[in-house]
Amino acid sequence: MxxxxxxxxxxxxxxxxxxxxxxxxxxxxxxxxxxxxxxxxxxxxxxxxxxxxxxxxxxxWTYSGPEGEHHWSKNYPYCGGAFQSPIDIKSDLLRFDPTLRPIEVQNYNLSPDEQLTLGNNGHSVQISLPSKMHISSLPHRYTAAQLHFHWGSSSRPAGSEHRVNSKQYAAEMHVVHFNSDKYPNMSMAVDKSDGLAVLGVLVEVGEFNPAFEQFLKFINGIKYRDQRVQVPGFNIRALLPPSLDQYYRYDGSLTTPPCYPSVLWTVFKNHVTISRKQFLALATALYSSHTQDSAPVPLNGNYRKPQLADSRVVLVSFKEGKGLHGTLTATSPLTRKRIIQQLLVGDLADLADEGLYQLLPTHSEKLHTGKKKVKNDLKNQQTETLAKSKQQTLNPSLWKKSQTNRSVGKLGLAEDALCYVLLEQRVFHQLRQSHTENQLVHALRDAVFPELNLKSYLDCKSDLALPTVRHILRGRPTDEAFELDRSLTKALMNQKKTSTAINQIVPKTNYGSFSPASVSRRPHSQGYPHPWLLPMEWED
Known part of the structure; x- marks a missing residue:
């Protein structure tokens, strides 16, 4: 056609x-x-x-070679942008959040009478899922769309996308859901900041897994790209870890083009196992090429490398365990709201003096501010978090009716979710007028980073980055803003651990050339508004 x-x-x-x-x-x-x-x-x-x-x-696009991940951003600018996934979940990123509830999934046990589509889309093995399946423990209802896998090769059985303290597992399963309270289908949700929620399951080679065998036994029917077979329904819940109460949570992106930063990630702490024979069925039986292609291309090693943390923190629902005893408790949403209010309309001189520690990353309990040595009271923070448990960490409407909401509109953070397609078009249009289209990747990152960082900060899933503070301060008196900027920069540079991260993941940016106005929304066409993203092309 x-x-x-x-x-x-x-x-x-x-x-x-x-x-x-x-x-x-x-x-x-x-x-x-x-x-x-x-x-x-x-x-x-x-x-x-x-x-x-x-x-x-x-x-x-591919995972290696001339169309590999290092070249994705040439045609998909968001792949080189902010808040990308996967990440290496390191201990120093973790913040315990006592308000995180166990994940609750509904209607995951499917009847054998229900037919599912198992397909090879050239990038992964994918199973379509019925819309009755959903996550019920998030602020919105997230309806299941599909699940798929990433894996290594027979010679290197390490192919998970997320890593935990640099450990890479043999494979990883992603169960993809979209926000059905706000969007009619996944295509309409994929480019919105609150559009998707993905459950990530780490897979290790070990004991035989009967749940995985329910679809692996049909894998020879999809050896080549674009091949599909019908398989009987089975208990999808059995593919997940037995307990769903321990997990990592952070704001991230699709791990494949177009890499929109629209995913609420939940990566379970506990892994599942499959046998070596089952792993080899994934790693050796499939091709990313079509049947008619003269040179078959094996389908393996289909994982993206870890991305920069971008000032993000990883919330954890558990505190016990090796390496987690010293994990800080996430600062409460109420405290973060107050900090932003002070940046917008409060006393900046006071913030630059006694309150400076509130703006610094939460890696350290003792921070020098230039005039005073301030100690974070973590016990008070945890008490405040528990007291505000009804205002869930994931509730983006926490400060919807406050004065802050009107002021933060200057950042482009409208009440509705960000639409990345429209944002890309707006930035591209501005660059085209100045004949600098080749700067699209960097310009998109500069335009979207403060919005994502602020939203994620208020949801307790990021530290407040220096470029975001500077962006907020653009409308404040010059002398006060300059003094705060200087004090904050000095304090950050005095933290050896933090200064290295700032130089690597929060580069200096120039927001002066972009309009901070909100992205206007346009009606989408019926059906699929992005025709290059087809049902069998969804990776994350």
Whole structure:
């Protein structure tokens, strides 16, 4: 099927009619047809079509070689942006959050009468999931869409995407859910900041796993890309660890293009096992190439390398265990709200003096501020967190009605979720006017980082980064803001551990060239608003 026909079907709302990713067509014809679909101004059409053409050119990606992960950002700018996944979950990133509840999943035990689609999309093995499956323990209902796997190779059985203190497991399973309270399907949710929630399960080679065998026994039917088979339903819950109360939680992204930072990650502490024979079925039986291709390409080693932490912290639902005895308790949402209020409308001189420690990363209990030595009272923080347990850490509307909400609008953090597609188009349009389109990756990172950092900070899943503080202070009196900036910079540099992280993961940025106005929302077409993201192409 040609791109013209695919665009016509997409415009009419048929999601599965766009050409398969492996069957690429010439971009110019598709772009010309796409221009006819819009009745907006010529400038808007040009921006939309340039973005669409870019995606068509970047439709093919791999994990290594000339189209490997180091080159993803050329066609998918967010892959080089902020808050990317996976990460190495190191002990110094952990913050205990006593408000994190055990994960509760509903309708995961499927009847054999229900038919599931098992497919090979060239990047992974994927199983479609019925919409009755959902997570019920988050502020919104997150409905299941699919699950898939990442794994190593027969010669190197280490292929998990997330690592724990640099340990890489043999494989990793992702159960992908979308926010069905706010969005009608996964395609509409994928580019929103609160759009997706993914359960990550680390897999080690060990004992035979009968639950995995329920679909692995059909794997020879999907040896090549785009092959699919129907498999009977089974108990999906049995693929997860027996206990769902111990996990890591952080804000991150899709681990495959287009890498939107739209994922609430839950990675379970306890791993599951599969036998070596079961692992080899994944690692040796599949190909990422089509049946008709002359040179079959094995499908293995399909994992992305760890990404920068970007001032993020990892919340943990447990405190016992090796390496966790000294884990700090996350500062409460109420405290963080007050800090932002003071940055926006409070006394900056006082903040630069006695209150400076509140702005510093929470790695250290004792921090020098230049004038005083301040000690964090962790016991008080934990008491305040428990007292505010009804205001869940994950509740983004915690300060919706406060004065802070109106002021923070200056950062572009509107009440509605960020839409990354529209943000990319806006930044691209601004760069195009100055003939600097090649700076799109860096400009997107600069534009989106303070919004993501502030949102994640208020949700207790990030420290407050220096570029975000500077961005907030742009509207404050120059002398006070300068004094606070200088004091904060000096304090950060005096922390050896923190200064290294700041230089590596929070580079100096220039936000002056971007409008801080909120991203305007536009109605999406019915069906799939992003035709390059098909049901079988979802990786995360």
């Amino acid at each position: 040609g791109i013209k026909a695919g665009l016509e079907r997409w415009r009419s709302g048929a999601p599965s009619s766009f050409p398969a990713p492996g069957k690429r067509q010439a971009a110019p014809r598709g772009c010309a047809e796409g221009i006819k679909m819009h009745s907006r101004s010529l400038a808007s059409v040009v921006v939309l079509q340039l973005a669409f053409c870019t995606v068509l050119r970047g439709a093919k």
